[in-house]
Amino acid sequence: MIAKISDIINAMEIFAPRHLAEEWDNVGLQVGQNDWPVKKVRIALDPAPDVVEAACSKDVDLIIAHHPLIFSPLKTIDFSTPVGYVIDMAVRHRTGIFSAHTNLDSAKDGINDVIAKRIGLKNLKILGKVRGAENYKLVFYVPVKYEQKVLDALFETSAGKIGNYSCCSFRNKGKGTFMPGSQTNPFIGKPGVITQTDEIRIEAIVQKSDLKSVIRHVKKDHPYDLMAYDIYPLITQENAQGIGRIGELDEKKELADFALEIKKILKLKSVKIAGKPDLPVKSVSVCTGSGSSLMNNFFSSGSQVYLSGDLCYHDARAVEAANLGLIDIGHFASEHLIVEVLAERLQKVLVESEFDVKVEACKLEKDPFVIL
CATH class of the missing domain: 3.30.70.120 (Alpha-Beta Plaits)
Known part of the structure; x- marks a missing residue:
C-alpha cells in the first residue's frame, strides 16, 4: 500500500506524540505536504545541507530529523542561506522534512529512556516536569x-x-x-x-x-x-512522560569507573567528568542533548551524578561544591543513538500497517566537534 506523508506522521505519533513538545519548540512537518507519496524515509539527527543533499540524491521522500530545520519564524527565505538552501532543495526534489524534537525526548521509550537503559539504569522516573499522557x-x-x-x-x-x-x-x-x-x-x-x-x-x-x-x-x-x-x-506513573530520567545502577560504582564504562558502551572517543573520581554512584540522572536547564532538578533528585551534554563551566563548579558528579558525553553522542533505534521501530510499524515504505538511518552524520 502506498503511504503519504500524513501516514508517516500518524505513525510517528506512537513514538513522539506532538503534545509532549515544549512550548518553545517547533515540531512536525517543516517542509512538504501531507499528501505527498512516500516510498523511502531517512532518519537523521539534523536536517543539515549535506544530509538533505544526500537524501535527495537517493530519492528519499521524507527526512525525519530530531532537530527542527526551522526554530523561529522566517521573515524571508533566502536560498543563499543554509536554511533557505535546504528548503529550496527539498521542495525541488519533493522531499519532505519532519521534526520530532522535545516530544521524542520526553516520550516513553524515547531518547532519554534509550540511553538510560543502554547504560544500565533501572527503575526509571522522570527528572524534569512530569507530564501525564x-x-x-x-x-x-x-x-x-x-x-x-x-x-x-x-x-x-x-x-x-x-x-x-x-x-x-x-x-x-x-x-x-x-x-x-x-x-x-x-x-x-x-x-x-x-x-x-x-x-x-x-x-x-x-x-x-x-x-x-x-x-x-x-x-x-x-x-x-x-x-x-x-x-x-x-495520569499514572506508567504513562507519565517528561524530559530527563532518574535511574539506579545494580551496584555502586566510582564516578571515574562509571564514566569509562559509559565511554565503552556508547563507543565514544572521550567523555568529560567533574567531581571526585572516586565518588560513589548508585543513582544517576540523565538528560540527552543540552542538560544545563535541568541542573536544579538534578540537585533535588537524590542522584549522585548527572549525565548529559553541553554542560558548562559553572555547572561543573556547582556540582563540585555539592560533592556530586557530572558526566558530559556531548550533545551529539547523547542523541545520535536514537537514529538507528527510531528507523527500526518506524519500519516495523509501517510493515505491520502494510505500507510499502523503506526506512533507513542516515549514515553520514558525525559529531561536529573534533578532539585533537
Missing part, C-alpha cells in the same frame, strides 16, 4: 438496543487507541435511573416519572485534543436527547 477515559450510557450503533460511531473516531491497538473499549450492562423534567422530550419514559431502563456502559480512551470531536460525533447516533457521559483524566 494527555489521555482521558470517556464513559457514556446507551440503551441496549442501540449498543452496536453507538459503538460503531465511537470507533469511527480516534477513540479507543492504546499503543498499536485500536477500537479498544470496555462494556458492561446496568440499570439506568432518571426522571425527565417537565420541559424534556425523553426517548424513554415520561416527564415527572422516575424511569428505570437497561443500559450499556461504554468506556474508551480518548486523547484530550480529540474529546470534543469524539463526543460530538457519538451524540449524532445516540438516541437520548441528553447524552450522559463522564470524563476521567488518566
Whole structure:
C-alpha cells in the first residue's frame, strides 16, 4: 500500500506524540505536504545541507530529523542561506522534512529512556516536569438496543487507541435511573416519572485534543436527547512522560569507573567528568542533548551524578561544591543513538500497517566537534 506523508506522521505519533513538545519548540512537518507519496524515509539527527543533499540524491521522500530545520519564524527565505538552501532543495526534489524534537525526548521509550537503559539504569522516573499522557477515559450510557450503533460511531473516531491497538473499549450492562423534567422530550419514559431502563456502559480512551470531536460525533447516533457521559483524566506513573530520567545502577560504582564504562558502551572517543573520581554512584540522572536547564532538578533528585551534554563551566563548579558528579558525553553522542533505534521501530510499524515504505538511518552524520 502506498503511504503519504500524513501516514508517516500518524505513525510517528506512537513514538513522539506532538503534545509532549515544549512550548518553545517547533515540531512536525517543516517542509512538504501531507499528501505527498512516500516510498523511502531517512532518519537523521539534523536536517543539515549535506544530509538533505544526500537524501535527495537517493530519492528519499521524507527526512525525519530530531532537530527542527526551522526554530523561529522566517521573515524571508533566502536560498543563499543554509536554511533557505535546504528548503529550496527539498521542495525541488519533493522531499519532505519532519521534526520530532522535545516530544521524542520526553516520550516513553524515547531518547532519554534509550540511553538510560543502554547504560544500565533501572527503575526509571522522570527528572524534569512530569507530564501525564494527555489521555482521558470517556464513559457514556446507551440503551441496549442501540449498543452496536453507538459503538460503531465511537470507533469511527480516534477513540479507543492504546499503543498499536485500536477500537479498544470496555462494556458492561446496568440499570439506568432518571426522571425527565417537565420541559424534556425523553426517548424513554415520561416527564415527572422516575424511569428505570437497561443500559450499556461504554468506556474508551480518548486523547484530550480529540474529546470534543469524539463526543460530538457519538451524540449524532445516540438516541437520548441528553447524552450522559463522564470524563476521567488518566495520569499514572506508567504513562507519565517528561524530559530527563532518574535511574539506579545494580551496584555502586566510582564516578571515574562509571564514566569509562559509559565511554565503552556508547563507543565514544572521550567523555568529560567533574567531581571526585572516586565518588560513589548508585543513582544517576540523565538528560540527552543540552542538560544545563535541568541542573536544579538534578540537585533535588537524590542522584549522585548527572549525565548529559553541553554542560558548562559553572555547572561543573556547582556540582563540585555539592560533592556530586557530572558526566558530559556531548550533545551529539547523547542523541545520535536514537537514529538507528527510531528507523527500526518506524519500519516495523509501517510493515505491520502494510505500507510499502523503506526506512533507513542516515549514515553520514558525525559529531561536529573534533578532539585533537
